[in-house]
Amino acid sequence: MDDLTIARALHVIAIVHWIGGVSLVTLVLLPGIMRSVPAADRLRLFEMIEGRFAFQARISTVIAGATGFYMTHQLNAWDRFSDPAFWWMHAMVAVWAVFTFVLFLAEPLFLHRWFRARAHLSPDETFTLVLKMHRILLALSLLTVGASVLGAHGAI
Numbered sequence: 001m002d003d004l005t006i007a008r009a010l011h012v013i014a015i016v017h018w019i020g021g022v023s024l025v026t027l028v029l030l031p032g033i034m035r036s037v038p039a040a041d042r043l044r045l046f047e048m049i050e051g052r053f054a055f056q057a058r059i060s061t062v063i064a065g066a067t068g069f070y071m072t073h074q075l076n077a078w079d080r081f082s083d084p085a086f087w088w089m090h091a092m093v094a095v096w097a098v099f100t101f102v103l104f105l106a107e108p109l110f111l112h113r114w115f116r117a118r119a120h121l122s123p124d125e126t127f128t129l130v131l132k133m134h135r136i137l138l139a140l141s142l143l144t145v146g147a148s149v150l151g152a153h154g155a156i
Contacts, residue, residue, distance in 0.1 A: 007067045008067070011068060018060035033127070054107065
């Protein structure tokens with residue numbers, strides 16, 4: 001087993017953990033909280049559960065980014081970024097960049113405070129907005145994962 005195989009395995013594990021967690025938050029946690037938890041208790045419960053995942057997602061995105069960079073370097077595949085046929089590589093980097101920005105910059109610098117303040121004023125509208133944003137990110141992520149698997153195997 002060579003280092004490229006190990007990097008690919010770590011990359012896939014990181015993506016499964018990260019996007020799988022986004023799926024759980026989007027499809028299970030947020031709808032469940034919105035449906036079953038009184039508005040006054042939603043924020044506390046969501047922050048308790050999602051906060052644990054955010055830490056894990058930071059680790060997964062770092063691993064995904066590092067292994068993606070490593071594989072691109074080892075395969076000398078940088079030229080793929082100038083070829084429109086490899087649009088799925090751009091999509092991988094874009095999805096990774098959005099999540100990395102949110103997890104490492106936006107959330108700690110302003111998004112967390114904004115969310116808390118808004119959720120105290122109007123919890124229903126805030127959780128609805130957060131769910132919509134999660135749905136968009138999840139859809140883009142799953143499209144990217146599917147396209148990347150197909151692209152890496154020469155199907156697109």
